[in-house]
Amino acid sequence: MGLQTQLRRAIAVYRFVALGYPVLLGALAFDALQRPVAAAALVALLIGWTAAVSYRYTRNGYEPKVVYTDLAVTAAAVALSAWALAVSDRAWPISLGPWLAGIVLVWGAAWGRRSGAVAGGVIAVFGMVFRGGINENTVNEAALLVLTGFTMGHLVRLGVEAEERTRRATERDAAARERERLARDIHDSVLQVLALVQRRGNEIGGEAAELGRLAGRQEEALRALISSEAYRHPLDGRRDLRELIGRHAGESVTVAAPATPVRLPTATAQEVAAAVASAVDNVREHCPDGTRVWLLVEDDGEAVTVSVRDDGPGIAPGRLAAAAAEGRLGVAQSIEGRVRELGGTVQVVSGPGQGTEIEMRVPRPREGDADGDAHRGR
Known part of the structure; x- marks a missing residue:
């Protein structure tokens, strides 16, 4: 199981857990909600979408059309939450909070730190437009979203590079062991035969001596090959x-x-x-x-x-x-x-x-x- 597969599963779990934030706040302020039915419907829609898109990511990876649609749905959810999660005694609606970071994590994991920061910025702008304009809450939320996307993309890149280096090192070790085994086999079989042909050819003389000379050259070339640094360490x-x-x-x-x-x-x-x-x-x-x-x-x-x-x-x-x-x-x-x-x-x-x-x-x-x-x- 590669790093990207594990990340997709981890992000899916995070997005489900993060839905507990608006659900808990909505339950605590249920009596003060201006539209409780709309609030419940919005939460149900978010649960359904999160389940569907997480399943798609886990099975097929980050398909561009799905990733873009996910961002659009999240932005629409921010706009809808300003209406569905409005509270009578507050100037601003209940926030979707940590759930918003889910799409930011997806963009960072799929396409790197710049894309993660862009996704965070898009969601932050929708929050400012639909949830009270530029104030301390929306500015803090914007900073957290952008930094989350940037950091996620950077960490994923480092992780994938480390995974690739580990894979190459494993291949180098396996190849080195295999070549050492082949070198032993060559030494124990082919080189011994060539040495025998060379010795017997010299003893017989005539055309056999020429065969012995050729066998000696091949023996010398093989010994030089299997004893060289390039043969023992082929994948440096x-x-x-x-x-x-x-x-x-x-x-x-x-x-x-x-x-x-x-x-x-x-x-x-x-x-x-x-x-x-x-x-x-x-x-x-x-x-x-x-x-x-x-x-x-x-x-x-x-x-x-x-x-x-x-x-x-x-x-x-x-x-x-x-x-x-x-x-x-x-x-x-x-x-x-x-x-x-x-x-x-x-x-x-x-x-x-x-x-x-x-x-x-x-x-x-x-x-x-x-x-x-x-x-x-x-």
């Missing part, structure tokens, strides 16, 4: 892309990146890093030993571009399309698919004997997109 909000790509640096791989952090939302940074890893793996798999790879990271503020260039034999024209048709989707899915889902583009430039360059350009998400800001404009 934003990650430095340089940190994720820099793990490829080695004897045959050169990494060039800006001096300042290239921070992206964690999910975006991980997908870009995975695409780069796939491109590097393609070089290791399809190019001869000694092929050099250069990784270049660029950040122009609007987008982040990562280029993977090698001095290998290159790709023959039409080879990528043919590989995709054969079901070998390394470039099509591992690279292009990932980048495309991020709203980016991939450009492959290659030719026989000319090496290959894969340029991945990903637009930088807007600042609010990283945190899923659900309260923009409040």
Whole structure:
């Protein structure tokens, strides 16, 4: 049960309890009421409306048309109360009192502090118009209503933000535990198999030695991945892309990146890093030993571009399309698919004997997109 659901129920209970104020005052001054039948009818109407609208809020949330109608009904009730709750020995009628704050709480909870203050101001104006003009009572009531709406909206915003932070923290912890479990499983199974393949391949020699060499490279890459901070803490909000790509640096791989952090939302940074890893793996798999790879990271503020260039034999024209048709989707899915889902583009430039360059350009998400800001404009 979320915070908003609990608030809707709490406000519904408050509005019913608040109806006790005009009922009690009306009962105490019943003999002095100028129109007791009208007073009883008004109270009955308020009970019915409160029940109906509270039920609607609880089931369907704050629908705009219902919230606006609720404000109109409350304003009409203020006007009617000046006639139905008039008392013979008083200059002003019995007030609906705390019940009026119900709609103010609704507006604050539904649309924020400004809306809550506006609703309080509207009800306060009706009170001044129909209940004796501007005097100490109506001014005090106006101040209380406006402050109630403003405070309610502010507290709801803080509560929803705290709830969202708690949810994200829970997801981070769950994801971290799951990834640690997967890392253990990989270590106990996949890495052991790759190590065995590498050892036996070297012992057998020939083509088996080449398989052993490839298995050794994969083992090394997997060990680097599961031991990295980026793997153990995948959802820390934003990650430095340089940190994720820099793990490829080695004897045959050169990494060039800006001096300042290239921070992206964690999910975006991980997908870009995975695409780069796939491109590097393609070089290791399809190019001869000694092929050099250069990784270049660029950040122009609007987008982040990562280029993977090698001095290998290159790709023959039409080879990528043919590989995709054969079901070998390394470039099509591992690279292009990932980048495309991020709203980016991939450009492959290659030719026989000319090496290959894969340029991945990903637009930088807007600042609010990283945190899923659900309260923009409040």
